[in-house]
Structure formats: C-alpha cells, structure tokens
Amino acid sequence: MKRVLGCVVLLMGLVACSEREEATVAPVPAPPAAATPAPAVDLGQALKLEWYELVPQDWQPDAAFAGLGLEEMEDDDPRVQEMMARVRQEWDKAPVIEALDGLLVKLPGFVVPLEGDGRKVESFILVPYYGACVHVPPPPANQTVYVTSTAGGEVRGLFDTVWVTGKLRAVAQSTPMAQAGYTIEALKVEPFE
Template sequence: MSLFKHPVSSIKLLLGAALIFSQAVAANGKPKEIFWEDLIPKGHVQIETSAQANHEGSEQNWIQPDIEAPVVKELDGQLVSLPGFVVPLEGDDETITEFLLVPFFGACIHVPPPPPNQIVHVTIKDGVPIESLYDAIVVTGVISTKGWSGEIAQVGYSLTGIGVAPFEL
C-alpha cells in the first residue's frame, strides 16, 4: 500500500522534498539515524508508559508521565531521521502539515501520552500526503530541543521536516 494518495502530487512533493533534502544534506551532511532511546539522556531513569488504556473513568489514567523528562541537548540543530507513528494536528483531507511523531501506534490518543522526551512535534511547510496513519514512517529533518505544548501532550523536541518515507524493516 502506498503512503502517498495522489501520484502526481506525490511526485511533485517528492521532487521538492528531494531538492530541499539534498540542500540540507549538502549543508549538514548525511542525516543521523536516531531511535527513541537516543532521545533519553544517558543516566536518566525513564518512567515507563503503559501502552494500554483504561477507560473506567480514572483521570489519573490520562496524565502524562515524567513531565520533567530531560532532552538530549547535543541533538539540537542536527539533521536526523527518526521512525515513528503520526498523531495528526494540522492539515486538510490530502496533506498533513503538523503532527506529533510518537514511538508507538495510538500514543496521545487512546493511552496516556509518553513522556515529553518521547514525543516530537513535526512541521512540514508544504505538507505530506499520508494515506494510512496506521503505518510507521521515517521523518527526516532538523531537530530542536525547543519543546512544544498542546492540548494532548507536552513535547520535548521539535523537528522541521524535510522528508517523510515509509518505515521499512
């Protein structure tokens, strides 16, 4: 199944993203491939988030854990690639321009959100057409340790996206 809905729009978007990506790579080098554990500072004991929701009315169930979880300052300004799942925030019926990238499907929607250092706020200027929000993706862009706060979660990292691709094992 294709990640992109409209082939012509996807080709234009991919060509534009490829140009921006190549400029970023030329300026910053090859993206550093990171994973969720790389967003936790060494020595920090992370409070585990349960991936199971309890819908029995407990307000405590929906409180974000480890709200003061620290970020890895050394990542600030680096060109990175990070796999994850999308929690859409802004866009239209064809593209998403702003979303949260989370380590597991359903985070921030059906379960308490992960700690802030396990959520990345992503913006992509021209948007990305995404067909299935159930599929894992890889986002490439410049990461910042400047956080973000919204109704559903407090976030430890921001990322200005320059590319999105399907995640492949």
C-alpha cells in the same frame, strides 16, 4: 589688518563648512551582489536515531512510579488518579538531550495528526509506539516529537508509520494531544518500510 583677519576667518569658515558637507554626503551604494542560493541539504547525511537515543542516560522514567505501591492498587482505587497525575506531571517535563539540538536527523515513528486539510498533514506528533496519545496516555516528552512539514511527503492518516528527516530542535512544544520535548522541521516525510 582687520580686512586680512576677516578674510582668514571667512576662509576658515568656508573650509569648515565644506568639510562638514563632505562628511555628510552619503556614499554611492555598490550594486547588489548576486544572491547565492543556500547549499542543498544532503538528506543522506542525516543521523539515523532510535527513540532511546532521545532520552538522557541518567533519566529514569519509572522513578515517578517508585514507592506508590502499584502492585497493591485496583484499577478503581482513588490513588490511581493521583498517581497518574503525578506521573503525567513528571513525564511532561522529561529532560531532553541538548547536544542533539540543530542536528539533521532521520527518525521513524507513528503519526498523530494535528493540522492538515485531509489530503496533506502539515503538523503532527511523532511517537514511538502505536496508540500513543489516543488509545493510551502520551509517552514522556522526550519520547514525543512535534513535527512541522511544509516540504510535503504523504501522511496517510492516524498512526501512519513514517520516517521523518529534518532538523531536530531540543525545543518543547505543547499541543492538545501531548507535551513534546523535541521539534523537527521536516525536510522529508516518507513511508516507513
């Protein structure tokens, strides 16, 4: 009986070990599936935006000037510097429209180059009017778009007028020139005509 009981225990141990070994054997991986290319983006489907469409309807950019008595101030009035600092602070945190985040858009504007090699501009600020960020203070953040462009497209230089087509993000970007409320990953940059 001891012999039979010993054989049963040994057999149970062998069965348990073989089950454990089977459970730890890694399955043979399936051959990798052919990579499917990402679908091409139809740039013709981009939503053409106007600059006013980047500003929430309830935001009043001139509210930062309210009650400051601008009409009574001379250019050299010390209160002007305080007022400009206050306005800049408000405009740098100007609200954006979150519903635009992730949309394929086409937006015209003026180029303020940030990064490039003299022949190709890789990043720039897109602004709605000539002279912004250089000759006059930057516009509010929701009127300033930081653009990165690896897709190419010719930007001839400062204040070049272009159409930028790409994915719009409601993501702020701080640059040496201005605070941008939006960014665009440009798929195409072309002359504005």
